[in-house]
Amino acid sequence: GNSVTQMEGPVTLSEEAFLTINCTYTATGYPSLFWYVQYPGEGLQLLLKATKADDKGSNKGFEATYRKETTSFHLEKGSVQVSDSAVYFCALTETSYDKVIFGPGTSLSVIP
């Protein structure tokens, strides 16, 4: 079946550090890939997405590239801020289904 694996953390970084959160997936078809973010006390919100191989999703300084050959969708940001402290979820959806498969989430804390 389809699944998503990501580093669980917690990850603690200093402000302006480089961020990478690894995500790999298993899917039978050609899924669309997402990163969702959950700030403290809130629900999840879509951060970025990619719908086909080699697509790069980007938003708020975050980027992730859909790598079909390595079945990966790693999240990166060049310089994190304290306001980026949150839980990040990698996810996929098959094109023919409503269901989104979420990874376990990675908690990020950015300290000044």
Place this chain on the structure above:
Amino acid sequence: ETGVTQTPRHLVMGMTNKKSLKCEQHLGHNAMYWYKQSAKKPLELMFVYNFKEQTENNSVPSRFSPECPNSSHLFLHLHTLQPEDSALYLCASSQGMASGTIYNEQFFGPGTRLTVL
């Protein structure tokens, strides 16, 4: 604001109580979802409604009873819960399977923090 609201935001109930969680979406979507988010556990999909029809029930105990009277509203009725049911319950919506979109972005509400004593 994501266009999905949930009430109440916090709920404390005893094991013998009956309560309901409410979700409303203002996005014109046709699919709605209930998720359970527990500490240190992956997000668990509980129920899916597509065009008001339940299309998924992920082996959820019968003490949780969903209701979808129309495509804008979703309820989760709770009765005789257990302490291990304490969690954040998230509602989400999306365009739905008939939309023809190649991906299905979900919009989440802020959640109801449920504590069962």
